[in-house]
Amino acid sequence: MADPKLVKDIVEALDIRGGSTKRRPVHTVGIGATGHFIPSPVARDFCIAEHFHPPSQPEGIPVDVRFSNGMGVVAEHDGWSDVRGMAVRFHLTDGKSTDLVAMTLPVFFAPTPKKFLDFALAARPVRCRRETPWQKIKDYLRLELPMPDPYPGQTERPNEKAIAFANENVWAQPAVIDASSIGAPTSYVRAMYHAVHTFVVTGKEEETRWVRFSWSPIAGVLNTDPLKPPEDDYLKQDLIDRLAGDRTERFSLVMHIGEEGDDFNDSTQQWPPHRKRVMMGTLTLNHVPEDQEAHSEKLSFNPWHLTPGIEPSGDPILRIRKDVYEYSSNRRGGIPCPFSGVKG
Numbered sequence: 144m145a146d147p148k149l150v151k152d153i154v155e156a157l158d159i160r161g162g163s164t165k166r167r168p169v170h171t172v173g174i175g176a177t178g179h180f181i182p183s184p185v186a187r188d189f190c191i192a193e194h195f196h197p198p199s200q201p202e203g204i205p206v207d208v209r210f211s212n213g214m215g216v217v218a219e220h221d222g223w224s225d226v227r228g229m230a231v232r233f234h235l236t237d238g239k240s241t242d243l244v245a246m247t248l249p250v251f252f253a254p255t256p257k258k259f260l261d262f263a264l265a266a267r268p269v270r271c272r273r274e275t276p277w278q279k280i281k282d283y284l285r286l287e288l289p290m291p292d293p294y295p296g297q298t299e300r301p302n303e304k305a306i307a308f309a310n311e312n313v314w315a316q317p318a319v320i321d322a323s324s325i326g327a328p329t330s331y332v333r334a335m336y337h338a339v340h341t342f343v344v345t346g347k348e349e350e351t352r353w354v355r356f357s358w359s360p361i362a363g364v365l366n367t368d369p370l371k372p373p374e375d376d377y378l379k380q381d382l383i384d385r386l387a388g389d390r391t392e393r394f395s396l397v398m399h400i401g402e403e404g405d406d407f408n409d410s411t412q413q414w415p416p417h418r419k420r421v422m423m424g425t426l427t428l429n430h431v432p433e434d435q436e437a438h439s440e441k442l443s444f445n446p447w448h449l450t451p452g453i454e455p456s457g458d459p460i461l462r463i464r465k466d467v468y469e470y471s472s473n474r475r476g477g478i479p480c481p482f483s484g485v486k487g
């Protein structure tokens with residue numbers, strides 16, 4: 144078990160002014176949807192976990208999905224540049240389940256929990272202002288990119304402090320640079336999501352592989368035009384419209400296979416892009432439940448909620464997320480994660 148003080152300190156470092164302890168401290172605004180997952184014909188050769196077995200029902204196994212905006216801002220801010228989340232729960236047989244929690248950054252901000260705490264404290268959102276044209280010219284003369292203009296309604300943001308921290312801490316640079324220019328997707332189903340950590344999967348012949356998972360949208364990736372930021376509140380309605388009647392949206396689950404020399408325990412390190420990839424299956428979304436309290440607000444996903452055939456790597460960030468997510472879920476009164484042993 145992780146140091147309980149560190150867990151509490153990390154969650155509290157994520158709390159922002161105007162946030163609420165009755166809601167998630169990050170990924171606060173979100174929407175739940177339901178659907179099903181069908182594994183690809185080769186999936187089971189690479190991973191014997193139950194959701195990669197040929198399903199007993201033709202429609203596949205049921206899934207709950209929650210899409211979210213990464214910041215802890217409670218007000219709708221869909222048009223702002225922000226990381227987005229996609230948390231998936233696969234419902235297996237006998238009431239069991241397993242989770243895959245992903246976001247639109249391919250790497251994380253820190254290699255260890257203590258370093259993440261330092262980052263979270265240093266990069267707390269601060270008041271942001273539009274830079275004057277003179278300031279922007281000065282930035283260019285210093286060979287620095289000017290800060291982007293704040294979005295309508297945006298008074299605070301982490302960008303300034305996060306960039307200053309990354310200037311001093313090279314491990315934070317890939318995620319901070321990606322996050323500061325990530326933009327806003329036109330739809331939650333037009334973004335690519337990465338589970339970031341390495342997991343260890345067991346194949347049909349009992350061989351083990353070190354892998355990373357990503358969800359690739361069948362509709363393709365498309366961001367909004369940053370010069371014409373859309374409304375603050377379009378992503379939920381977009382999903383409701385896209386799944387109305389018998390309409391569906393799909394994602395492919397892609398598994399990247401690590402090779403010798405790749406970092407398996409440090410999620411700030413990206414693997415080379417040409418690693419072997421296996422198509423593990425297709426997730427089809429077909430419904431946005433009306434009861435969003437039960438299907439989004441109260442749900443508690445956890446990246447440690449795994450099933451035989453998939454093991455965690457030694458990544459210390461993955462390890463502390465187990466306790467951080469439980470602490471946060473208890474604090475906000477979420478339905479306990481199935482592995483906690485507490486009945487919801």
Ligand code: HEM
Pocket residue numbers: 153154157166167168169170173209210211227228229230244245246251256259337338339340410442443444460463464467468471472475477
């Ligand atoms: C030490 C590192 C991290 C910390 C401390 C952290 C913290 C948190 C916390 C406290 C929550 C709210 C949990 C709840 O109340 O249910 C959360 C949600 C979330 N996090 Fe993280 N996180 C970390 C790393 C990551 C990484 C690496 C990813 C992407 C793979 C990620 C993606 C998400 C997503 C998508 C949600 C929303 C889940 C939902 O919809 O319920 N986080 N995170």
